[in-house]
Amino acid sequence: MRSTSTRTSLAAVLAISALALGGCASVSTGAGAASPSAxxxxxxxxxxxxxxxxxxxxxxxxxxxxxxxxxxxDFPAPEGSTAGLHPVLIKVELEAGDVYGGSVHPSVASITRRDGNLDYITLGMGNPKELVTAMTAAGYTPLQAVPAGESQTGWIGAWLSDDVSEYDLVYNRNEGKVIGGSKNGETVAASRSITPLTAK
Known part of the structure; x- marks a missing residue:
């Protein structure tokens, strides 16, 4: 997977920003045959x-x-993709919590190798720019930020090594502090959970 310290810092900032902003928030059937003009x-x-x-x-x-x-x-890799990596797409439903308000960003969900050591994996790097255009063109609408208390269904794409064929979905929200509102300054503990992505 691609990872840099800059990207790791960006993912952490986004997670904390979501909490910071949150402190400020608060077919019918008819009887009979259908008419020819319907x-x-x-x-x-x-x-x-x-x-x-x-x-x-x-x-x-x-x-x-x-x-x-x-x-x-088996999503086709866009032209110019890095050798040794292949795209994996996951359709998810994200229901944003409303305890702190603000929006929940797709970066809280990551696709990783099965049972990967998360100390060595950069989380929150889903939907890289080079995949988004190809995903959208093929009908896989990328997941967007979800406002507090709402839900959305969409796709997350990630690059994984060609030798990886089993995957996990990781939910990861870093520790942060609330800025503003009645919970200003409150530390919010990190949260992480994992499930294997297993075909039905």
């Missing part, structure tokens, strides 16, 4: 993926929940 809404087909066991990861401190729904391991 039109139906076209359905949008989902891009190909493999459903996974839906194990919800929950942040017991801020109430955020992340549930994996599907995986794609």
């Amino acid at each position: 039109s139906s809404t076209p359905t949008v087909s989902e891009p190909p993926s493999t459903p996974v066991v839906e194990t919800t990861l929950e942040d017991e401190i801020d109430g955020t929940r992340v549930t994996p729904l599907a995986i794609v391991t």
